[in-house]
Amino acid sequence: xxxxxxxxxxxxxxxxxxxxxxxxxxxxxxxxxxxxxxxxxxxxxxxxxxxxxxxxxxxxxxxxxxxxxxxxxxxxxxxxxxxxxxxxxxxxxxxxxxxxxxxxxxxxxxxxxxxxxxxxxxxxxxxxxxxxxxxxxxxxxxxxxxxxxxxxxxxxxxxxxxxxxxxxxxxxxxxxxxxxxxxxxxxxxxxxxxxxxxxxxxxxxxxxxxxxxxxxxxxxxxxxxxxxxxxxxxxxxxxxxxxxxxxxxxxxxxxxxxxxxxxxxxxxxxxxxxxxxxxxxxxxxxxxxxxxxxxxxxxxxxxxxxxxxxxxxxxxxxxxxxxxxxxxxxxxxxxxxxxxxxxxxxxxxxxxxxxxxxxxxxxxxxxxxxxxxxxxxxxxxxxxxxxxxxxxxxxxxxxxxxxxxxxxxxxxxxxxxxxxxxxxxxxxxxxxxxxxxxxxxxxxxxxxxxxxxxxxxxxxxxxxxxxxxxxxxxxxxxxxxxxxxxxxxxxxxxxxxxxxxxxx
DNA sequence: AAAAAAG
Numbered sequence: 001x002x003x004x005x006x007x008x009x010x011x012x013x014x015x016x017x018x019x020x021x022x023x024x025x026x027x028x029x030x031x032x033x034x035x036x037x038x039x040x041x042x043x044x045x046x047x048x049x050x051x052x053x054x055x056x057x058x059x060x061x062x063x064x065x066x067x068x069x070x071x072x073x074x075x076x077x078x079x080x081x082x083x084x085x086x087x088x089x090x091x092x093x094x095x096x097x098x099x100x101x102x103x104x105x106x107x108x109x110x111x112x113x114x115x116x117x118x119x120x121x122x123x124x125x126x127x128x129x130x131x132x133x134x135x136x137x138x139x140x141x142x143x144x145x146x147x148x149x150x151x152x153x154x155x156x157x158x159x160x161x162x163x164x165x166x167x168x169x170x171x172x173x174x175x176x177x178x179x180x181x182x183x184x185x186x187x188x189x190x191x192x193x194x195x196x197x198x199x200x201x202x203x204x205x206x207x208x209x210x211x212x213x214x215x216x217x218x219x220x221x222x223x224x225x226x227x228x229x230x231x232x233x234x235x236x237x238x239x240x241x242x243x244x245x246x247x248x249x250x251x252x253x254x255x256x257x258x259x260x261x262x263x264x265x266x267x268x269x270x271x272x273x274x275x276x277x278x279x280x281x282x283x284x285x286x287x288x289x290x291x292x293x294x295x296x297x298x299x300x301x302x303x304x305x306x307x308x309x310x311x312x313x314x315x316x317x318x319x320x321x322x323x324x325x326x327x328x329x330x331x332x333x334x335x336x337x338x339x340x341x342x343x344x345x346x347x348x349x350x351x352x353x354x355x356x357x358x359x360x361x362x363x364x365x366x367x368x369x370x371x372x373x374x375x376x377x378x379x380x381x382x383x384x385x386x387x388x389x390x391x392x393x394x395x396x397x398x399x400x401x402x403x404x405x406x407x408x409x410x411x412x413x414x415x416x417x418x419x420x421x422x423x424x425x426x427x428x429x430x431x432x433x434x435x436x437x438x439x440x441x442x443x444x445x446x447x448x449x450x451x452x453x454x455x456x457x458x459x460x461x462x463x464x465x466x467x468x469x470x471x472x473x474x475x476x477x478x479x480x481x482x483x484x485x486x487x488x489x490x491x492x493x494x495x496x497x498x499x500x501x502x503x504x
Numbered sequence: 505a506a507a508a509a510a511g
Contacts, residue, residue, distance in 0.1 A: 179508065207510070232510035258508090265509075359506075382508060408507045431506060441507090 096133040110197040125152035135160040142307030144287040149447025165225040176228040176252040181206040183413040205229025209387035231268035248280040256287035291440040315479040322450035323501035324458045351420040358426035379405035420456040457501035
């Protein structure tokens with residue numbers, strides 16, 4: 001309680017790094033909106049005390065989510081003292097105390113040690129404070145939770161899995177499904193660090209590299225308590241009885257909107273859910289993502305009927321600290337020129353860069369075009385052999401390569417704090433359309449910069465009329481106007497943009 | 505016109 005009053009700057013995991021300007025103010029405001037959404041989405045408020053709390057939360061949502069410099073009029077800035085008014089969030093008639101500290105959550109000493117000593121987290125982030133009690137309190141209701149990119153969702157479900165697993169029993173008790181192998185591996189790495197002192201083990205269910213191929217019949221049954229993987233391999237392990245599902249207590253869908261989208265992994269996900277629910281009975285389902293479009297949200301709320309729900313309005317979803325820009329270029333070769341001669345000039349000084357392209361072939365083309373003796377670039381896409389994918393990711397995470405060209409394989413979830421510049425070489429388009437943006441992919445891509453409230457910049461390279469139509473639709477959708485870099489040939493214009501973003 | 509996973 002005492003530290004609550006004396007915390008003008010929010011000491012959470014956002015500031016593990018040295019940046020003191022990463023005060024996570026934007027995150028706090030945005031997450032309050034999440035809490036408000038949670039309160040308003042619950043229809044059955046009965047207890048008066050609860051109702052009052054819900055009103056407080058609702059009131060918070062009226063505060064602007066803009067911080068400094070935005071210059072918009074309106075009520076005063078939502079800061080941490082207001083923020084601390086959030087004590088409980090209710091949903092479906094169950095009351096949950098929001099957690100102020102990890103200690104409030106009655107986590108095991110081993111887990112607390114992992115959080116503090118290994119991860120360096122001092123306090124839960126907002127989404128963690130709200131969802132962890134929901135995840136960890138009986139009757140272990142299902143949960144669908146939306147929160148901003150880089151706000152700490154992974155910790156929510158990793159802690160959930162680690163807490164609900166019995167370390168003494170050497171059988172699978174928790175499963176996490178991810179859309180890409182990279183994300184599965186990353187989540188496993190986080191879980192292993194956080195659970196370092198628990199003795200809990202974890203298997204990664206992704207296809208092996210060519211050189212490690214082994215027929216499934218020769219594979220030993222899984223004895224790890226937790227399995228994290230991609231849908232195809234998980235299903236394969238289950239159908240070949242290498243992964244027993246009867247003791248699964250918790251099933252997590254990371255990037256859940258994509259895992260449940262019709263043009264995503266819905267059929268695989270439904271099959272997993274059906275099989276596990278059938279063999280394990282009442283297993284808790286957790287759905288996490290930064291995005292849930294109306295279509296998916298509609299479907300999800302039908303699937304998770306009796307669960308807790310937290311949603312964020314799409315207008316409040318863009319990260320304040322990640323400045324977006326558009327750059328008009330005459331043709332494709334100008335895109336290369338801009339990246340090489342303008343953006344790299346400054347971008348390289350600043351941190352790491354991810355360049356998103358639409359097709360696998362483009363990763364190679366752009367890679368070749370950008371390769372010069374003084375720039376170390378690498379590129380990744382899903383057709384590479386697994387060992388190659390791992391090597392490229394490792395080199396990037398180690399900071400050996402500064403510029404990574406990627407398809408949307410890395411659009412979601414990929415977490416590298418040093419990435420503060422994202423370039424949309426191609427704009428994300430819904431498959432089968434010419435000028436219909438994929439809003440969710442756009443948001444996820446730009447979320448690769450600005451992890452945990454850090455500053456970042458995005459350059460959208462626009463060439464031709466359809467690109468402009470797409471950009472305009474994106475601005476309208478998120479109700480966020482994107483300024484233009486005036487002249488693609490002027491280095492000073494890019495310098496100004498990066499300065500404005502706080503990167504220079 | 506096609507990212508992603510996997511058979």
